[in-house]
Amino acid sequence: MAEPEPEDPFPPAVTIRDVARLAGVSVATVSRVFSRKDPVREETRRRILAVAAELRYSPHGAARSLTTERTETIGVLLPEIHGEFFSELIRGIDRAARRRGYHVLVSSSHSERSEVEAVLRTIRGRVDGLILMSPDLDAEALVAHLPPRLPTICLNCRGSALLPAISIDNYGGATAMVGHLAGRGYRRIALLGGPRRNFDARERRRGYRAALQSAGLANEPELELRGDFSEGSGYRAGQRLARLAELPDAVFAANDTMAIGCLAALREAGLAVPGRIAVAGFDDIPIARFTSPPLSTVRVPIDALGNRAFDRLLQAMTSRTAPTDSPPDSETLATELVIRESCGSALSQTAPTVLKGRKVS
Amino acid sequence: MAEPEPEDPFPPAVTIRDVARLAGVSVATVSRVFSRKDPVREETRRRILAVAAELRYSPHGAARSLTTERTETIGVLLPEIHGEFFSELIRGIDRAARRRGYHVLVSSSHSERSEVEAVLRTIRGRVDGLILMSPDLDAEALVAHLPPRLPTICLNCRGSALLPAISIDNYGGATAMVGHLAGRGYRRIALLGGPRRNFDARERRRGYRAALQSAGLANEPELELRGDFSEGSGYRAGQRLARLAELPDAVFAANDTMAIGCLAALREAGLAVPGRIAVAGFDDIPIARFTSPPLSTVRVPIDALGNRAFDRLLQAMTSRTAPTDSPPDSETLATELVIRESCGSALSQTAPTVLKGRKVS
């Protein structure tokens, strides 16, 4: 053995050329092996792979993207990435994406217009397509900051004429639930709404009001509270409700998380659910069936939403059609009523009553 | 006006050259404007920016990465991306990352070795560094598939001598909680453990056993149940416990999610918590304080974990030191005991007793 060479702390990264040289072939052949396209003689292939393994070589993503014009990555820009809803949405997208060999670049905007625009301007050459969810900003204004012709799908956006969109049937779900409560005989149904500017929250409120009206119930302003979709805001709203001169019969919360906070407040106030007051939520997050009492809610097909979004994006990315050809078609995903004990049922929680929401499409 | 040109459905993407030509400068100058490094005369700058805006030009990420050797992106590879814990972890990392102008590429591995390896081999030239969490696989074996010299931080790994690691003090948290329960007089304390191969789960079990021993309590095998960290598995475990000939005094669940499922099962079985049986969890996820009764748990500084991981990664990415210079130092983040009503306290939930966990470092 010779003297051990003094280790160079920064050996240059190993490139396709190194592999080619050591394997005694041209870079083209190495490239062919790694992009598994053109045929390569089995023996050469083996030799190349052996050398590559030895050198721990892997192709450089950026370099590859430069020539292929593909990054194998999609961007996902959400207002927030925490919480059951977003978490599951991301998972749904991620699943669908990797199944097709795509990476996922996530980013949250906190609904700040400037942040969204900054991200939008920085993604060219990093992603092949984008899933954009901005329930508080209107997509119209954002699209101007997108790299031209970047395939994009909108999620739960205020309707956009420019971008194809996928939404949850917020309105239908809300009317169904409030209608159900009214049908059960509840008369004073409170709304625990979401953020003022949030598109989903507005739609759910619209559904609430419509259902009250068609049930012939008055829409009392003092029964419309507002939260921010967090447990804490639900808790505080519950406290306020409990102090009301005339207690409501029922509370329809714009999401499960707030409903759970509300349940806690009502319990502390000594108000039995559903005995004194019924509670219902929206989303059907996993814990909903384990609350005390189990929570009636509107099931949102979050996973399906993520999958569907990716599928449509993939279609847009692969079908090389000019994006402006036809007006993008939007679709709406149906929700389902899930009735558990929190609104007065005595049904077993393992077999919830499931009423199909209307399919809007 | 001339005849409207028939729109080319695939106009070539606009590059730095287009901007240069229209602005009457060289590409170098345009580059300088967008990489805001070398000085450019204010007037030229404006002109270039104007043209760029007009053309909706933004620099091509991949091309840029090729020359700069930087992607401004970090990879985050987790066993799973759903659930309170991971969701919050990702948020913590994302926050820290964007603050420094980094994008985040996420990926979940489902703890499949082959999936992890596949991802590892595909990230060269896509990320500048990696945060790797694989509580069920040992990092040692994985490191061989990493691109050479890619800065990497391990999270809650089975200790690795090769990679710097950051972990939660699972053991300390568990001993503290079980010790607390024993101190309160509970004698038959059950363990609702996590997945067999999961590192965190094992550490928490180790803490449980150690605490029993130092409290002079027997470690009865029938009191050690196993779950998979999901609500459902906690629920089923609760049912099993309820059917036991001799009911335990208390249950220590290896995470809050299982504890919540367990609570539901105990309630259904008519066993009062904490009257008949106490329950405690681990993590202190947001809903923990809103369960019925509010859940005693071990607070894990998830957000801090994410932040810290990114900070150390950033350090590794910027300090151009040979990664093998010194043995990587690991650190452990302390946990806190959060005592609420589920283990017998009558304290107000808004002011939980917080006992500092030991700082292991």
Place this chain on the structure above:
DNA sequence: TTGTAAGCGTTATCAG
């Protein structure tokens, strides 16, 4: 089946 060589869109070096 394999090799040669021309890009891909930037940045960086070196002159002006």
Place this chain on the structure above:
DNA sequence: CTGATAACGCTTACAA
């Protein structure tokens, strides 16, 4: 302050 121009690491005609 600005302009040429050579990389960067890879893919892909086109040839052999």
